[in-house]
Amino acid sequence: MDTFPSLFLQQTRTRSSDPAIRFKHHGLWKTWTWADANSIVKELACGLAAKGLKPNEKVAIIGNNIPNLYFAMIAAQCLGSVPVPIHPDSNTKELVSFLNNCEAKFAMVQDQQQVDALQDVMDQCEGLQEVIYSDGRGMTSYDHSHLSSFEQTQEVGKKFALEHVSFLDDVVSKVTQETEAFILYTAGTSGNARGAVHTHGTLVNTGSAFANQENIKQEEQVLAFLPLSYSANTLFTYTLWLLKGFTINCPESNDTVMTDLRDVGPTLLYAPPHFYKQLYSEITARAQRSNSKSFDKWFKYARQTREELLGGNSSAGGGLKGMLGRLVMFSPLKNVYGLSNIRAAYTGGDVMSGEIFNFFRGIGVDLKKCYGTTESAGFICVQGAEQANTAAGENSMGVPLPGVEIKELDNGEIVFKGINAFKEFYRDSETTRAAKDSDGWVRTGDLGDIDTRGILKITDRVDSVGKFSTGSVFVPHRIEAALKSSPYIQEAVAVGEGQDSIAAFIVIDGVTVGSWAEVNNIRFAGYRDLATQQEVYDLVKTTVEEVNSHISETEGGSCPPIKRFVVMHREFNVDQGEITRSRKIKRDVVMGTHKALVNAMYSSQNSVEVKDDSSGQTVAELKIEST
Structure with missing residues (x-):
């Protein structure tokens, strides 16, 4: 062997x-x-x-x-x-x-x-x-x-x-x-x-x-x-x-x-969602700076074609207009960003918003979602074309690789076993036993659903899901993914455990928001100044209200809206433990570090001072916006 x-x-x-x-x-x-x-x-x-x-x-x-x-x-x-x-x-x-x-x-x-x-x-x-x-x-x-x-x-x-x-x-x-x-x-x-x-x-x-x-x-x-x-x-x-x-x-x-x-000009590409998000943001910023109607026209066509394909029209994107779109916009665009030779592209490690996923598939990149953990050698499931090109399968992670099995525990957690299962956690037998049972089933820590065809859909981390004060289930990852579908929002953390509404931390994308500000003649001196501009709050508010308008589809009919949000004065920091190097939010750290902000968003305050932990000095005063 x-x-x-x-x-x-x-x-x-x-x-x-x-x-x-x-x-x-x-x-x-x-x-x-x-x-x-x-x-x-x-x-x-x-x-x-x-x-x-x-x-x-x-x-x-x-x-x-x-x-x-x-x-x-x-x-x-x-x-x-x-x-x-x-x-x-x-x-x-x-x-x-x-x-x-x-x-x-x-x-x-x-x-x-x-x-x-x-x-x-x-x-x-x-x-x-x-x-x-x-x-x-x-x-x-x-x-x-x-x-x-x-x-x-x-x-x-x-x-x-x-x-x-x-x-x-x-x-x-x-x-x-x-x-x-x-x-x-x-x-x-x-x-x-x-x-x-x-x-x-x-x-x-x-x-x-x-x-x-x-x-x-x-x-x-x-x-x-x-x-x-x-x-x-x-x-x-x-x-x-x-x-x-x-x-x-x-x-x-x-x-x-x-x-x-x-x-x-790679033929294969694997990258986490934040890489494609960055690429999407750069393309959006490029379109803004060009002042050309062509980008809007052809991006709109790509979205419409993708929607038709997801709706069951297998011939969507064909014909003369489709050929023209590939010739004058999509092929040159892929060439500029090194995507022309891509035979297959993959993403995994976190949730990718439908907007970004559909954008890349809409311009002709064969992007597939994968699911895996460190304990699974990185891969458990891979999307097939039949899942990627149907509305029901758009949010799926595909079916398990040959030689891999998955099942759902009573609490909804996904477990797996098979050729990809790790041996043990080094020098940690207690944690190994907690993660891997005697039959070889390995816990992922993720909640999910497996349909009758064996297709996996991931909901959120087990320890992230909570309940609103009404008793209905709160799945923050879905809200966050919907917010991050905007090219102007880099990161989002949704809060709502034990509350009757949702509040959100928003981290703007400095590249796309900066480009948008320049096009709209908004002056700013650096990231922090940009994040405090009222026009930027209004821009973010548009996305928040758009998410609210579809929130029942995202979280279910009993989900309350995002009532208040704050635009952060800085990006989340790896050194402060707020985010991992793979760009995954460490929710417990964010909630602990910014506890005063959470409390302020669920009060009558319209602003809150952010203080430096070591010196106690105020480093920023953040406005709390209501929807």
């Missing part, structure tokens, strides 16, 4: 001269063939072995998507060791927690930024013996007693390989599907992050099921821009890459992703 090392060696034998991975550096793309990758991986694996890395020991992987970190993960797995991807922006407390929890012996990192962060906490990480960096710029004068470069490790590996000719073949042959392949940390949306252990079999078999169902080919081009620590990236990029042998393209930096997307 296949493992990551066996798949890698198979690709190096059969496709040695083909491009395996590309990386943009200083504006130029550099390519590594599978033969190049083979040499580097073998040298790194032998170098790590010479430094004392043993099977089942852990190697932290910290940095952005660069070829050397992909090679490092394979090298560790060739030894039967376990790579542990950690987000490169993790703060000091998170780094210490992750490194100690996984008992990392080595950390293989991108550059000086990660080295500096690790040197600050080295004495707090008992098992960490050495940090190995890819880019050594700025570190010539550093103390290298516990520090070395990839090149130095490769040189050690070359010497080790000459002295131990059969070593690597022997150790690779001992890696099986039951061998632990990755520790992937959860986002911590509803509590502390936990390390989910996945075996080679879990990921390879889930990847095979996905690849077969979705007809993934070796000719694909994939832009690898999601953090290495995301479970969906581990499956969609790393696992499918080794299974199919397509080309991974690593962007120059996180800031150049949109530019590099246009350069690459």
Whole structure:
């Protein structure tokens, strides 16, 4: 049965001269063939072995998507060791927690930024013996007693390989599907992050099921821009890459992703909803700045065509007008944003609003929704065309992958089991038992509904759903998704537990609202000033009232309206714990941090002062708007 090392060696034998991975550096793309990758991986694996890395020991992987970190993960797995991807922006407390929890012996990192962060906490990480960096710029004068470069490790590996000719073949042959392949940390949306252990079999078999169902080919081009620590990236990029042998393209930096997307023109794309939301916002801002009627005309046509298709008209979008729309608007638009070659696009990890989903499908992007968790290797269900193109299926997550089962517990929580189920939470047997029963069913923490055809629809997190004072059920995620369908609203948090109406925190999208303000000659000095403008409140109020007009369809006939809202003076912050790095709202933190705001919205106050927690000084005075 296949493992990551066996798949890698198979690709190096059969496709040695083909491009395996590309990386943009200083504006130029550099390519590594599978033969190049083979040499580097073998040298790194032998170098790590010479430094004392043993099977089942852990190697932290910290940095952005660069070829050397992909090679490092394979090298560790060739030894039967376990790579542990950690987000490169993790703060000091998170780094210490992750490194100690996984008992990392080595950390293989991108550059000086990660080295500096690790040197600050080295004495707090008992098992960490050495940090190995890819880019050594700025570190010539550093103390290298516990520090070395990839090149130095490769040189050690070359010497080790000459002295131990059969070593690597022997150790690779001992890696099986039951061998632990990755520790992937959860986002911590509803509590502390936990390390989910996945075996080679879990990921390879889930990847095979996905690849077969979705007809993934070796000719694909994939832009690898999601953090290495995301479970969906581990499956969609790393696992499918080794299974199919397509080309991974690593962007120059996180800031150049949109530019590099246009350069690459990927055929496959997986991204969380906030990526498509950002793209949608940029397109909207572009339309505003153009002052052209063409955008409005053709976007309206795309929406109408999509509505007809959802209504059962399978020929919608055909004919001369459809061909003209693709020629003069939709094809050029997709080309500008690097979407022309997309054969299939996927989104998952959070709720995507119907407005944004239908926009991309309306302009000809074959976008599908997926559902998964860290414990499920990132994927449980994938939408099929029959679900994506019907009104009933528009909000569905599709059916389970082959080899995966789902069911609904008495309280409505969705559980799954099958080829994608994680082994355990590392060094946490109690939490493992709470999440995974003796029959292999794994709790997701999500409420949902499974129809008679086996199609899954997700409602919200179990711990997010509450009740209004009337006793009717309050599902905040639905309200928030409806609000975020506006290109002007980046984030929204709906409040209503124990109340007779809904209140909402609104975070505006600085790009689209800023563009709208410029077009309408509204002067502002920065984000905070923009967010306080009365015209912006009026703009947001239009969306809130639109959501209210359809709220019975969103939440049911007994749902009260959004009665009051506030436009936040800043975006929600990862460092303050209000939002995860995957852009999921941590509701308990937001509610705790902004408790005074919640109380004010359910009082007669028309404004509220926001104070700095440390200094106690007022940082903003926010207006509370009523509908």
